Amino acid sequence: MDLVLYADSEPQVLETELLDTPVRIRATPVEYRWDLGDGNVLVTDDPGEPWPSKDVSATFAYEGWYDVTLTTTYEGQFSVDGGEWQDIDGTVEVASNPQEVYSKSLESRLVNPDRPHDEEKDPFVPKRSKDTEGPRDPNATTKEI
Numbered sequence: 001m002d003l004v005l006y007a008d009s010e011p012q013v014l015e016t017e018l019l020d021t022p023v024r025i026r027a028t029p030v031e032y033r034w035d036l037g038d039g040n041v042l043v044t045d046d047p048g049e050p051w052p053s054k055d056v057s058a059t060f061a062y063e064g065w066y067d068v069t070l071t072t073t074y075e076g077q078f079s080v081d082g083g084e085w086q087d088i089d090g091t092v093e094v095a096s097n098p099q100e101v102y103s104k105s106l107e108s109r110l111v112n113p114d115r116p117h118d119e120e121k122d123p124f125v126p127k128r129s130k131d132t133e134g135p136r137d138p139n140a141t142t143k144e145i
Contacts, residue, residue, distance in 0.1 A: 002057040003101060005034050006048030007070055024079040027092065031073035034058070037066035037098070039140025046145070056145070060103035064134025067098035102126075103134055 011028040034042040036058055048056030060066065076088035102125045126132045 001104075002054055002059055003036075003068075003103075004048065004051045004054060005032075005042070005056045005058065005068075005070075006050055006053075007032055007072065009047035012074075021081050023081075025088075026077045026079075026085065027074040028077075029072050030075050030091070032056075033071040033073070035069045035071070036060070037068055037101070038062070038134055038137045040137055041140075041142040043142060043144045060134065061137045061139070062135050063103055063105050065128045065132055066101050066103060066134045068101050069098050070096040072096075100128065102128075102132075 007029070009029055011026050014025045014027075016023055016025070029047065030045060032044050032047055034044075034056075036042065038060055040058065042056070042058055044056055046056055072094050074092045074094065076090075076092065077085040078088060079085050104125065
């Protein structure tokens, strides 16, 4: 099953004062680095879109819990007292908090629609534990799209 990845791509604007002069700082995302937690990394300048889009997506090779982290690279500009935007040299990287994702092998099976499914007996997503952690992918790569 595809894991669809997407992020907010809007520029962030901070308004402040410096020596009693209004200053605006604009940070614009230019790169998204998705660490999938299994050793695979996906790097793109596309922020992606929610499902059903699969423009930025990934799959896991193994079943288990993974921590997915996004590091966004921003370019900056500033404006003093309402003046023209001016570029700031360099970039800034901001990492997200890890998001827990469970990768499960999906299997077809016959069920009786008249009997309720017992989640305690056969949970779709098991509780996170040492035994349910997903393994590293021995063929992990950094892929740029």
